[in-house]
Amino acid sequence: xxxxxxxxxxxxxxxQQYEFAALATDVVIFTVCEEQLxxxxxxxxxxxxxxxxxxxxxxxxxxxxxxxxxxRQLLEKTGVSNAYLEQLYTFxxxxxxxxxxxxxxxxxxxxxxxTKVATMPDYADIQWVPVTAVMSLAYDxxxxxxxxxxxxxxxxxxxxxxYSLLPKEFTLSEMQSVYELIxxxxxxxxxxxxxxxxxxxxxxxxxxxxxxxxxxxxxxTFIKRSVQEVAML
Amino acid sequence: xxxxxxxxxxxxxxxQQYEFAALATDVVIFTVCEEQLxxxxxxxxxxxxxxxxxxxxxxxxxxxxxxxxxxRQLLEKTGVSNAYLEQLYTFxxxxxxxxxxxxxxxxxxxxxxxTKVATMPDYADIQWVPVTAVMSLAYDxxxxxxxxxxxxxxxxxxxxxxYSLLPKEFTLSEMQSVYELIxxxxxxxxxxxxxxxxxxxxxxxxxxxxxxxxxxxxxxTFIKRSVQEVAML
DNA sequence: ATAGTATGTGTATATATTACACTAATAATC
DNA sequence: GATTATTAGTGTAATATATACACATACTAT
Numbered sequence: 207x208x209x210x211x212x213x214x215x216x217x218x219x220x221x222q223q224y225e226f227a228a229l230a231t232d233v234v235i236f237t238v239c240e241e242q243l244x245x246x247x248x249x250x251x252x253x254x255x256x257x258x259x260x261x262x263x264x265x266x267x268x269x270x271x272x273x274x275x276x277x278r279q280l281l282e283k284t285g286v287s288n289a290y291l292e293q294l295y296t297f298x299x300x301x302x303x304x305x306x307x308x309x310x311x312x313x314x315x316x317x318x319x320x321t322k323v324a325t326m327p328d329y330a331d332i333q334w335v336p337v338t339a340v341m342s343l344a345y346d347x348x349x350x351x352x353x354x355x356x357x358x359x360x361x362x363x364x365x366x367x368x369y370s371l372l373p374k375e376f377t378l379s380e381m382q383s384v385y386e387l388i389x390x391x392x393x394x395x396x397x398x399x400x401x402x403x404x405x406x407x408x409x410x411x412x413x414x415x416x417x418x419x420x421x422x423x424x425x426x427t428f429i430k431r432s433v434q435e436v437a438m439l
Numbered sequence: 440x441x442x443x444x445x446x447x448x449x450x451x452x453x454x455q456q457y458e459f460a461a462l463a464t465d466v467v468i469f470t471v472c473e474e475q476l477x478x479x480x481x482x483x484x485x486x487x488x489x490x491x492x493x494x495x496x497x498x499x500x501x502x503x504x505x506x507x508x509x510x511r512q513l514l515e516k517t518g519v520s521n522a523y524l525e526q527l528y529t530f531x532x533x534x535x536x537x538x539x540x541x542x543x544x545x546x547x548x549x550x551x552x553x554t555k556v557a558t559m560p561d562y563a564d565i566q567w568v569p570v571t572a573v574m575s576l577a578y579d580x581x582x583x584x585x586x587x588x589x590x591x592x593x594x595x596x597x598x599x600x601x602y603s604l605l606p607k608e609f610t611l612s613e614m615q616s617v618y619e620l621i622x623x624x625x626x627x628x629x630x631x632x633x634x635x636x637x638x639x640x641x642x643x644x645x646x647x648x649x650x651x652x653x654x655x656x657x658x659x660t661f662i663k664r665s666v667q668e669v670a671m672l
Numbered sequence: 673a674t675a676g677t678a679t680g681t682g683t684a685t686a687t688a689t690t691a692c693a694c695t696a697a698t699a700a701t702c
Numbered sequence: 703g704a705t706t707a708t709t710a711g712t713g714t715a716a717t718a719t720a721t722a723c724a725c726a727t728a729c730t731a732t
Binding site: 627629630633634651652653654655 | 719720721722723727728729730731
């Protein structure tokens, strides 16, 4: 790494115009609601993507690392600062941005429910969209989204990150439903409960779900809300 | 992403000096030999890291994406062009390079055996080093190596990438030994063979290992040399 | 011929996964 | 207040998977 770098120590981009790329982050923000996996999209109001939808994102600032920039994006768009956020993949196709060389460090975030999002002045619109309803997106954001969905599926199966998609207190049916939606499977209720409870990662709160014209469900909570590598399914 | 970008369309780095980072790749190149996991390191001959060891890497060229740059690094350092190569993580700490803002997209590669490496004119030395013997490294390369080791361990366990660390034809003892070394476990020979053979991913070649003052081992080969997600252990 | 060394193999036990159907608790309706 | 509709909650038997464990085999070197 050093060798190329020292050959180009003056950091102007005049003669070596593309040696230095613009660095951006794009964040795939997921949530589950109404029995569907949703992703937060913004509608662009700048050429050449006017009217098109894209993932929220932006350039990394001089004093930021990519993690910080992604966290900032998440906060600006959702007001949430403590969500699960993980680096996904870096997309660097030379022609991925029509304006020039922009490399994007993509992240994905998981929110416990459809957070109310304020329309930003910089965008035409901002909305939660069911992932099944997402059509074409600006840039290579379709690829980024696809990569995020694959990652989410695999992480759900072998870690406990489901906690980040659930509210603090939740029912076992809600939890099972999250797995079924995202993994696109049907699970046996008794076997699911047996397995999840055997993990020892959740406990009863003692409380029960209030509303509902049927038997009220026990509310559970995660003992630790931190990521652990465990075969959940 | 678009909003910031369009505000800074002129791609000179004069006024917004660090908005545009230098983009580099560093490659953690692994191989197994002499019953140890080895990593390829280069010794630097430029200040301020003169004499220090580092991961092979370099700046991404204008017409390259990060994958291409990593592949080139691997080829330049080892002469190998068909190894397993996977993006690992992007390291972007603001002060990770003493010369300025350099963001590194790290990769890791797996080679079937200790490939002979030619000393490069740009480096003081280049060597295979057992990972247990690696002390401090230049930049944040210690972190990168650590991240790569963690990734390698987990990928070994739930995919078949072990094929990329083995020669075309190999014995079951060799294969078991790779798992034992990297995962730092002891495995039961009969159970290991039962499980691996049950996967149906390898087959006998019919040939036997020649040399050795003992019973010659059957040689096996992978039916497909491509990555599949399978619980191997 | 013998000694040394790594290869190759099977079975019994324990654990984990799967398949499967009814009762319980509540709200809404009559 | 009895009935209906709806989701919650529970156990067992069968199958599949994982584990623990010891000796005969095929070769080289002496």
